[in-house]
Amino acid sequence: MTAPSPAPKLPASLAANPRLSSWVRFTGEGRVAISPGKVEIGQGIVTALAQIAADELDVEISRIEMIRASTATSPNEGVTSGSLSIQQSGRALRHACAEVRERFLAAASERLGVDASLLGVEDGTIMGPGNVRTSYWELADDVSLNHDTAAGASAKTVARRTVAGRSMQRVDIPDKVFARPRFLHDHALPRLVHGRILRPDVSGAKLIALDEATARAAPGLIAVVCDGGFAGVVADSEAAAEAALKALRKGATWSAGEPLPNETDLAGFLRSGPVESTVIDTRAAPASGKAACTLRRQYTRPYIAHASIAPSCAMAQWNGDRVHVWTHSQGVYLLRADLAIVLELPAENIVVEHMEGAGCYGHNAADDVALDAVLLAKAVGGRPVRVQWSRHDEMSHAPFGAAMAIEIEADLDPDNEIISWRHAIWSNGHTARPGRATQPALLAASEIANPYPRMISTNPPTANGGGGDRNSVPLYDFPAWTITSHRLLTMPVRTSALRTLGAQGNVFAIESLLDEIAALRGEDPIAFRLRHLRDERACEVIRAAARRAGWKPAKQSGIGHGVGFARYKNTGAYCAVIAEIEGAEDIRVKRLTLAVDVGEAINPDGVINQIEGGAIQATSWVLKERVRFDRTRITSTSWTDYPILTFTEVPAVDVEIIQRPEIEPVGAGEAAHGPVTAAIANAVHDCLGVRVRDLPITRDRIIAAMELAS
Numbered sequence: 001m002t003a004p005s006p007a008p009k010l011p012a013s014l015a016a017n018p019r020l021s022s023w024v025r026f027t028g029e030g031r032v033a034i035s036p037g038k039v040e041i042g043q044g045i046v047t048a049l050a051q052i053a054a055d056e057l058d059v060e061i062s063r064i065e066m067i068r069a070s071t072a073t074s075p076n077e078g079v080t081s082g083s084l085s086i087q088q089s090g091r092a093l094r095h096a097c098a099e100v101r102e103r104f105l106a107a108a109s110e111r112l113g114v115d116a117s118l119l120g121v122e123d124g125t126i127m128g129p130g131n132v133r134t135s136y137w138e139l140a141d142d143v144s145l146n147h148d149t150a151a152g153a154s155a156k157t158v159a160r161r162t163v164a165g166r167s168m169q170r171v172d173i174p175d176k177v178f179a180r181p182r183f184l185h186d187h188a189l190p191r192l193v194h195g196r197i198l199r200p201d202v203s204g205a206k207l208i209a210l211d212e213a214t215a216r217a218a219p220g221l222i223a224v225v226c227d228g229g230f231a232g233v234v235a236d237s238e239a240a241a242e243a244a245l246k247a248l249r250k251g252a253t254w255s256a257g258e259p260l261p262n263e264t265d266l267a268g269f270l271r272s273g274p275v276e277s278t279v280i281d282t283r284a285a286p287a288s289g290k291a292a293c294t295l296r297r298q299y300t301r302p303y304i305a306h307a308s309i310a311p312s313c314a315m316a317q318w319n320g321d322r323v324h325v326w327t328h329s330q331g332v333y334l335l336r337a338d339l340a341i342v343l344e345l346p347a348e349n350i351v352v353e354h355m356e357g358a359g360c361y362g363h364n365a366a367d368d369v370a371l372d373a374v375l376l377a378k379a380v381g382g383r384p385v386r387v388q389w390s391r392h393d394e395m396s397h398a399p400f401g402a403a404m405a406i407e408i409e410a411d412l413d414p415d416n417e418i419i420s421w422r423h424a425i426w427s428n429g430h431t432a433r434p435g436r437a438t439q440p441a442l443l444a445a446s447e448i449a450n451p452y453p454r455m456i457s458t459n460p461p462t463a464n465g466g467g468g469d470r471n472s473v474p475l476y477d478f479p480a481w482t483i484t485s486h487r488l489l490t491m492p493v494r495t496s497a498l499r500t501l502g503a504q505g506n507v508f509a510i511e512s513l514l515d516e517i518a519a520l521r522g523e524d525p526i527a528f529r530l531r532h533l534r535d536e537r538a539c540e541v542i543r544a545a546a547r548r549a550g551w552k553p554a555k556q557s558g559i560g561h562g563v564g565f566a567r568y569k570n571t572g573a574y575c576a577v578i579a580e581i582e583g584a585e586d587i588r589v590k591r592l593t594l595a596v597d598v599g600e601a602i603n604p605d606g607v608i609n610q611i612e613g614g615a616i617q618a619t620s621w622v623l624k625e626r627v628r629f630d631r632t633r634i635t636s637t638s639w640t641d642y643p644i645l646t647f648t649e650v651p652a653v654d655v656e657i658i659q660r661p662e663i664e665p666v667g668a669g670e671a672a673h674g675p676v677t678a679a680i681a682n683a684v685h686d687c688l689g690v691r692v693r694d695l696p697i698t699r700d701r702i703i704a705a706m707e708l709a710s
Contacts, residue, residue, distance in 0.1 A: 008151045013037065013092035017075030018148035020103075023096040024053070026140040030124065032059055035067040037077025038089040039330060039354045040172055041361055042613075043669050044606040045085045047170045051602055052090050055163040056097035056155060057136075058121035066171065070353040071336050079331035079433060081362070081497060082465060083572055083667025086602060090665060099153035100145060107143045108134050158600070158661040165661055167605035172356070184328050184355035185313045185388065192315070193222055194238050195376040195387040196245040197444075198231040199397055202633050203492070204258030207231060207447070211251030218244040223379040228449030232376050234385055260492050260629050267300050267405040270426040275486040280462055280469045285480035289419055291411035295516065299408075299509035301695040302626035303493055304401040305636070307644055308359030311394040312366045316373035317384035322349045323377070327370045328357025334435025335367050341440045342371060342448070361669075363496035365389055365398035367434050368443040375444060395637040397443060400627050401498025402428040402457065404468065404505040408513050416520045418532075421481040423472050423510070428488045429457030430467035430501040441496075457495045459487055459502075465569035471503040471674060474510060475567055476532040493629070499614075500568075500673045504621065505695075507566040507674025508681060512693065515562070515682045525563055525682070526551060537597050538567060540658060541576040544595035548656050549578035558583055559590075560687025564678030566671075573598045573671035574658075575611070579679035583687040586699055589619050589651040589680055596655065596671060599663035607668045612653045614672035620645035621673070622680045624696055 010018070017023070017037065025033040034053045040046045046066040054061040067074070077089055105126065109116040114128040127133045158165075175182040200207070207229040215224055215233060220240025225232050233248055235241040261269035315326040323343070329335045332352040340347040352370070360366055369387050377385040389397075404427040411420040432455045434441045445452045459467025466472070469485040518528035526546050533539050542565050545551075552561055560583060565576040574597040582588045592615050601607045624643050628636035636642035677695070685691045690705040 010149065010151050011088070011091035011095055013075065013077050013088045014095055014149055017077070017092070020096055020100060020147055020149055021145040022073070022075045023093060024100050024145060026136045027065070030063060030137055031065050032057060032063050033065050033067050034093065035074050036089045036093060037069055037075040038080045038085040039069045039332070040356050041080060041328070041330060042359070043085070043610055044170050044172070044603065045080070045089070046172055047168060048086060048602040048606055049089060049093055050171055051163045051168060052094050053097050055161045056094055057101055057124070059124045061163060061168065063124065068354045069332050070351065071332050072351045072353070076333045079334055081330055083568060083669045083671065086665045086667050090602065094155045095153055096149060098155040099149055102153055103143055103145070104136055104139055107139050111139070164602045165600065165604070165659070168603050170606065182356055183310070183358045184315070184326060185310050185358055187315070187326070187355060189315060189317070189384040191383045193234050193236055193380060193383050193385055194241040195232055195234045195373060195385045196241045197372050197387065197389070197393070198245060198248055198252060199393060200254050200257070201396070202254065202257035203260055205254040205256065207252060208255050209253035210248070212248065214251055215244050215248035218247050220244070224248065225376050225379045227375060228447060228451060230375060230444050230447040232372065234376050234380050257632055258492055259631050260633070262631070263629055266302060266403050267298060270403060270405045270488065274489045275426065276489060278485045278487070280466070280483040280485050281473045281481070282483070283478070283481050285420065289413050291419060292414040293412050295410045295412065295513065297408055297513055297516070297693060299406045299505065299512065299693045301404045301505045301508070303403045303495070304498055304621060304625050305395055305627050305642055306362055306364040306398060306498060307625070307642060308357070308364055308394065310358035311389040311391055312364060312369040312398065313357065313386065313388040314366070314370040314373040315384050315386045316370070316377040318377050318382055321345065323374055324351045324353065325370050325374060326353050326355050327366055328355060328360045329366045329370060330360065331433065331435060334433060335370055336435070338367070338434035338440035338442050338445070339371060339374060342442065342445050343374065362401065362498040363399050363431065363433050365394055368398070371442040371444045392637045395642055396634045397494070399432065399494050399496035402430050402468065402495040404502060406505055406509040408509055410513060410517060412517065416517060418478050418517065419480065421474065421478045423481065424484045424486065425468045425472060425502065425506065426486045426488070427468035427502060428491055428493070428495040429459050430495065430497055431460060432457040432496040454491070454494070456489060456491050459485070465571070466502065468502040470501045470506060470569060471566055472506040473570060475535065475538060475570060476514070476529070477534050478532070493627070499617070500670045503566070503568060503670065504618070504673045504677050507564065508677045508695065511564045511675070511678030512681050512691065515685065516691065524552070529563070529565060537574050538565065541565070541574045541595040541597050544656050544658060545576040545578050545593055548595065548654065549593035551578055558687065560683040560685070562679045562682025562684070562686055564675035564682065566674045568671040572666045573668050575671040575675045577615070577672065577675040577679040579676065579683040581680060581683040581687055583684065587623055587684060587697055587702070588649065589623070591652045591654065592619070592676060592679070593654045594656070594672060595658060596668060597658040597660060598666050598668050598671070600661045600665040601657050601659055602665055604657050604659070607657055608655045610668040611655045611672050614670060615653050615676045616645060616650055618673040618676035619651060619680065622677050622695060622697055626696055
């Protein structure tokens with residue numbers, strides 16, 4: 001007897017938010033409101049989700065209105081992170097729209113007296129034999145979407161999709177090109193006033209006394225707010241707020257700070273503190289031969305700033321015991337949870353509404369500034385307060401991407417084949433986002449009169465992609481390995497999620513050592529990788545990148561080429577990179593050639609955009625970026641002290657998509673960073689004959705490597 005087929009499962013986001021009306025509404029004038037819980041942070045997600053909705057509903061994409069996420073109305077999809085928006089929101093929206101279409105076809109069938117199987121939809125008009133017709137909008141009052149979804153709806157097959165899979169202009173770009181106020185930073189509410197926050201220059205210092213007299217005499221001042229160690233000003237203009245803050249700073253007395261690590265020995269700091277150690281994965285060889293030699297190499301990456309182009313900003317407004325917050329946070333519901341704890345309010349008294357910010361990825365200060373705005377707004381009698389951090393504040397007090405020290409030991413047989421592999425990571429945790437603990441993770445929560453302790457960053461579970469251990473388990477078919485993560489239990493430098501979490505460091509380390517072993521064998525590094533891969537999709541992206549780049553061109557003096565590969569989180573997008581660099585006075589990346597496999601590419605142009613952006617950001621990380629500090633304070637508090645890649649330094653980026661419409665789509669935003677990092681490092685070795693294992697790859701690091709090799 002054949003066992004019954006298991007009941008179809010709902011996409012996770014839809015199972016958590018089953019009410020159809022929270023996802024889809026038909027509005028006047030022939031419009032469709034689509035309300036995902038994921039947010040636009042520059043990745044083009046609102047366009048891809050609009051394409052999915054247009055496909056399943058059979059409407060022109062111009063009819064789609066994408067509604068910004070808000071805790072008042074939107075489904076709770078957690079946080080927009082980890083390149084998961086297409087996987088989570090896209091799947092949920094496809095199913096929801098398919099069910100909505102079926103419900104309307106059933107209603108049209110009843111109204112028109114035509115079997116539903118004979119009806120079709122064209123741009124929202126439902127038509128049948130004999131030219132009978134109606135529309136979504138004519139039926140909207142008869143078809144209630146205030147129902148929970150069912151698991152039986154059938155989305156369109158790939159062959160029937162006409163919008164998804166095609167490149168389309170992003171729906172968010174026109175406002176930005178024509179300078180219409182889309183960014184939170186440009187938005188002004190009626191009766192808006194302006195706030196600034198007083199924070200120390202010395203790391204870990206606490207406010208112990210405050211003379212407010214000079215600040216209270218500042219023109220345009222509305223309020224000085226002080227709550228324990230939290231202090232700020234509200235004024236009637238930006239300039240007045242800046243002047244009042246400057247005056248307030250003169251009256252501040254601070255405690256001594258907490259010592260920072262030795263920047264010149266980050267690996268020593270990371271490896272010497274108390275840690276929580278976890279074995280991430282092991283593989284035992286059936287019968288491993290005796291090692292002829294062991295290669296032991298250490299790789300490091302520094303603390304990295306988010307370096308958002310615009311500093312973090314938020315607005316808040318109180319109405320009695322209720323508060324409305326406008327923010328560019330990546331998780332409006334998670335932020336609301338932390339605000340509720342700090343304010344001691346029911347969550348339903350707080351509305352957190354997303355607005356786009358000019359540069360937000362990972363856990364930057366968007367959540368922190370939201371609480372700042374809320375605390376100041378309570379003092380101004382219902383007027384909305386806008387708080388924008390300074391560049392100095394952003395580079396001093398926002399969370400950084402965690403520094404990492406990675407040690408890999410590879411046991412080799414007499415033919416320099418790998419017989420065993422040991423990979424160990426020392427790093428702070430990679431996430432301290434709000435809304436995930438019983439105590440808030442927001443900066444001001446640790447400063448108020450009844451402060452909460454500062455959260456020590458943790459790592460997401462390995463099953464969810466991991467944190468410091470992300471991409472540390474090899475995709476290559478080595479006979480044996482042990483992967484271990486050591487998470488620091490101290491955090492003198494504040495860390496949280498930055499794009500890719502630990503994947504950039506781990507891929508850099510793995511791919512660098514693979515090149516080194518291939519060189520020992522005298523084997524082409526691409527051939528070496530392909531020989532150790534069993535995943536044909538992995539092999540195909542490497543072959544595609546190599547083919548597109550013309551691997552390997554004849555050796556030229558001063559020019560180097562390198563390869564890097566990874567599958568993001570080992571479960572997401574595949575990406576392979578060929579880097580061409582020029583080694584003159586400084587390293588210059590001339591060209592990056594990438595091949596990527598994201599399964600079904602909903603908007604191919606959007607995928608290319610994300611891969612290009614990730615490749616350019618990774619180039620900046622590899623060549624320039626590191627947080628600088630002495631033993632008392634962060635010193636890289638301006639673009640001069642924290643340089644990023646300039647327009648004239650941007651390499652040519654060429655991307656090939658391997659389109660696989662039959663495979664569920666995955667995100668592209670973070671796929672390129674690790675492979676690009678490794679490819680550039682391997683190209684530097686190809687060009688100069690020295691291997692730099694500490695990021696960023698600067699002239700000083702290259703000289704030190706040359707001296708060590710001589």
